Amino acid sequence: MSIQETGVQSLKRNKFSEYFQQMRFTFRDPILLVSVLSVLIVVVMFILIPLFTILKESLFHQGKLSLYHYNEIIRLPYNLDVIWNTIKLGLSVSAVGTFIAFIFAYAITYLKIPSKRLFKILSVLPMISPPFVISLAAILLFGRSGLVTRTLLGIRTDIYGFWGLMLTQTLSFFPIGVLMLTNLLQNIDPSVEEASQALGASQWKVFTTVTLPLMIPGIANAALLIFIQSLADFGNAIVIGGNYTTMAVQIYQQGIGSYDMAGATALAVLLLLISMLGFILQHQVIGKKSYVTVTGKAAKDRVLIRNKKATIPVYTFCMAISILVMAMYALVPYGAFVRLWGVDYSLTWRWMKYVFTIGMPYIVDSTILSALSTPIAVILGLVSAFIIVRKTFPGKRLLESSILMAIALPGTVMGLGYVLTYNTPPLILTGGSVILVVALVIRSMPVGTRSAIAALKQIDPSIEEAATVCGASSNKVFTSVTIPLIKPVFFSSLAYAFIRGMTLVSTIIFLVSAKWQMLTVAIMNQVDQGLYGAANAYCLVLIGIVGLVMGAMSLILKKMSIDLGAGY
Amino acid sequence: MNNAAKPVKLKDLTKTFTTATRGEVKAVQQVNIDIQPGEFFTLLGPSGCGKTTLLRMIAGFEMPTSGQILIQDQDVSSKTPDKRDIGMVFQNYALFPHLNVFNNIAYGLKLKKVPKDEIVKRVHIALNMVQMDDFAERVPSQMSGGQQQRVALARALVMEPSVLLFDEPLSNLDAKLRVHMRDEIRRIQKKIGITTVYVTHDQSEAMAVSDKVVILKDGIVQQVDTPQRVYQHPANEFVANFIGKANILDGKIVESTETRAKVEIRGVVFDVPVYKKRAKGTDVRVVVRPESVLVGKQGFTATVTKSVYMGTTQDYRLKFEAWDVEISDNNPTSKRVYDEGEEMAFSFDPDSIHVL
Structure with missing residues (x-):
């Protein structure tokens, strides 16, 4: 009431001075100020400015403000086809992928069936492998010289195009849905379903009247996530898309292939808009409607369903998919030793030798750049999560939404943005290694930030306050309390950042130069030239490096958890 | 632990929050309190009365909108919590889950670079004071709530702070343990003679442990007095109804x-x-x-x-x-x-x- 008496003017002034005071209070600590500034600078320079440059370029033609580039999209029917291709593919992959994901998640959490471990591992596998493995394997199986198509069936059809993309994208992206839905299903309190059974519902009725309705927001969420992934996918689309061109590929071909960066910008803005729409829908509309609380664990264990009418068909389905995926993953290492796939299946060292001689620079560069970007991405990810969850500072909301949004940014759009922004003064980075490291960092940091935010929210702030009261400065609190408490996230971020660095293709394909090359680009070039043996060998080496690093990391993790005692 | 007890003075302390839904909220208004050296001083009131905000301002986690906080006549309002020489015990214990009892208690001493043998000595004195001598190797997840709170108390005491702060330390414990622990806290506080500020919404707890009680309502001080006088001579109807x-x-x-x-x-x-x-x-x-x-x-x-x-x-x-x-x-x-x-x-x- 006193607010009205003092008037709006002084309220504004009060608010401002209150805010200013709060800032001074927060930044009593110089280390905090430095961390906030450095995270803000990285986000502004390497996420916001590149996006802004694309938008700006798309609105200028021959130095004047114009909608020329957008007109070009509408004028050329080819471009409209590309847009329609992308959306049609996204919707199809999303529908089928979500369906498979739900069955896997349901089987893992609700059914009494064997091989659950296998299903769980398989559902993580495509996420940590290079984007090409599945496409490459699909070509080896169903391509022009495919094992199934040519050798077994003797038909000369090919997989390139919609159906090939549909197959490979579905197999690549359904796992992310499995993870998400398994988490949600595990959080449904079994007593809700038991209550339904006690009221006379059969197991099928429990499923259709309780479990499924509870999961609808989650399912929609998973569907949107897969849709966004499909839109952004470059690796599969360029390898197996054939004449079925998607927006991500078209942006690359127009920008790099035809040297028409400006022309690519309008398409990039469109792709960005569609992705952002999906992202906003996912977070705003559906995120809030979730019925399932993600905080605590369910009160008790679920009684698993043994009914054979449910278990047998579901098990068969999951097993069939798993065998397909396993076969695909087995095929690539095998193909690395086959002389000429589809023609001459005799074994040879030729491709491995090729990879370790001519291909050596690619292997070394990729590993060095990934190893360089990993600690940067992890530290930035954790620090940004820490300041977002625990501190108040100007620009916090902008920072948080930019980082989370970056998860949904299509890689080709980012690549185009970097090329447009950083190959002209004042800051020229293209051609060097710095921009590659930047790209790898920005493509993996946001996921680390997101999981660290989730982990930090689970930790009572008073634990950190207790450390402060004991005399710890803010960076001491961070290193001696916060990091040890979110150690699992710390290590998974490390692993993720490295894997992401080794497997990324979409953004860096815009940025590689004669001086700095990447393994994934080498694989893509080999596939492009039809040299599947070399492509397979590169893939095998890549998987080997990732496997070695992961193994070493889990060894360190084990050793550290023994040191810290079993209690945590 | 023969720390000379220090007085705490709150001068015109005010805290205003601006929230999106309720506009300006006055959490604490013009609070003037003198806490004597060695006094057990309790902030009492219903939830939302501003008692926790007041305590967190003394600790340095919240910024006062206006007013001063003086410890031993020194204005600490602009200092960070780690520079205020305070000890604090939290409602949910806030033990470091990745450290065992010994390392939890030694945490602050290590930061101060206290020599190792002295750390061992002081941690064991603190453990002895809270009667947890045999628990040095345990990790927090292996202990009951009451045991964890004893360790949290030891962690605060070992630093020999000028002021000890408690934020509803017993509200997560069951009724019987609550009574036992409050007697323990009082016993230890009397033994060391440390100035203590204690937050609770439980009036019988406040009566049992305090030298002096302040009753707060909507951020405004209703009465500052001894437990007896607050009960027998409440300043107003609110106090009369709130206490008993x-x-x-x-x-x-x-x-x-x-x-x-x-x-x-x-x-x-x-x-x-x-x-x-x-x-x-x-x-x-x-x-x-x-x-x-x-x-x-x-x-x-x-x-x-x-x-x-x-x-x-x-x-x-x-x-x-x-x-x-x-x-x-x-x-x-x-x-x-x-x-x-x-x-x-x-x-x-x-x-x-x-x-x-």
Whole structure:
């Protein structure tokens, strides 16, 4: 009431001075100020400015403000086809992928069936492998010289195009849905379903009247996530898309292939808009409607369903998919030793030798750049999560939404943005290694930030306050309390950042130069030239490096958890 | 741990939040409190009264909108918590889950670069003080809530801070343990003689441990006093109702001096102690505690609407004109017990009547 008496003017002034005071209070600590500034600078320079440059370029033609580039999209029917291709593919992959994901998640959490471990591992596998493995394997199986198509069936059809993309994208992206839905299903309190059974519902009725309705927001969420992934996918689309061109590929071909960066910008803005729409829908509309609380664990264990009418068909389905995926993953290492796939299946060292001689620079560069970007991405990810969850500072909301949004940014759009922004003064980075490291960092940091935010929210702030009261400065609190408490996230971020660095293709394909090359680009070039043996060998080496690093990391993790005692 | 106790002074302390939904919220308003060296001072009030905000301002986690916090006459308002020389015990213990008991307690000492053998010595003294000598190697997840809170207390004590802060330290414990732990906290506090600020919403806890209590409502100080005086001479109706049960009735001053007054309550005149002179005919409100109602004594009559045997007391509720009068009759075994629906004669002990 006193607010009205003092008037709006002084309220504004009060608010401002209150805010200013709060800032001074927060930044009593110089280390905090430095961390906030450095995270803000990285986000502004390497996420916001590149996006802004694309938008700006798309609105200028021959130095004047114009909608020329957008007109070009509408004028050329080819471009409209590309847009329609992308959306049609996204919707199809999303529908089928979500369906498979739900069955896997349901089987893992609700059914009494064997091989659950296998299903769980398989559902993580495509996420940590290079984007090409599945496409490459699909070509080896169903391509022009495919094992199934040519050798077994003797038909000369090919997989390139919609159906090939549909197959490979579905197999690549359904796992992310499995993870998400398994988490949600595990959080449904079994007593809700038991209550339904006690009221006379059969197991099928429990499923259709309780479990499924509870999961609808989650399912929609998973569907949107897969849709966004499909839109952004470059690796599969360029390898197996054939004449079925998607927006991500078209942006690359127009920008790099035809040297028409400006022309690519309008398409990039469109792709960005569609992705952002999906992202906003996912977070705003559906995120809030979730019925399932993600905080605590369910009160008790679920009684698993043994009914054979449910278990047998579901098990068969999951097993069939798993065998397909396993076969695909087995095929690539095998193909690395086959002389000429589809023609001459005799074994040879030729491709491995090729990879370790001519291909050596690619292997070394990729590993060095990934190893360089990993600690940067992890530290930035954790620090940004820490300041977002625990501190108040100007620009916090902008920072948080930019980082989370970056998860949904299509890689080709980012690549185009970097090329447009950083190959002209004042800051020229293209051609060097710095921009590659930047790209790898920005493509993996946001996921680390997101999981660290989730982990930090689970930790009572008073634990950190207790450390402060004991005399710890803010960076001491961070290193001696916060990091040890979110150690699992710390290590998974490390692993993720490295894997992401080794497997990324979409953004860096815009940025590689004669001086700095990447393994994934080498694989893509080999596939492009039809040299599947070399492509397979590169893939095998890549998987080997990732496997070695992961193994070493889990060894360190084990050793550290023994040191810290079993209690945590 | 013979730290010289230090005084804490809060001067015009105010905290205003601006929230999206409720606009400006005054969490703490113009609080002036002097806490004496070595005093056990409790901030008491219902949830949302600003007591935790006040404590967190003393700790340095919240910024005062205006006012000062002085520890030993030194303004600490602009210092970060790690520079204020305070110890704090949290509601949820806040032990470091990745460290064992020894390392939890040693944490602050290590930061101060205290020599290793001294750390060992001091941690063991602290453990001994909270009677947890055998638990040094345990990790927090292997201990009960009560044990964890003892360790948290030891972690705060080992630093020998100038001021010890408690933020509802017992509210996560079960009832029996709560009583035990509050006696422990009081015992240790008395032994060390450290200045202590304690936050609770539980009035019996506040009564049991405190030298002095401040009762807060909507961020405003209602009364600062000893537990006895807060109970016997509440400053207003809010305090009277918040601390224990209270019957609050209307009365009229018949005549008054500085120290005694004749007060007429529903036609009966009582000679009661007062602290200031009031004019004849003034309408007043009087507080009578349930245990100060004399059962069976001539004065008033009313119908019993509730009669409950509580073991140490027989509790009644009477319908007396517009009021419900609560009575707590001591040691009922040897007395007549009234049933619901019966008429009861009752009166008040004049010395226990408090004029607001």
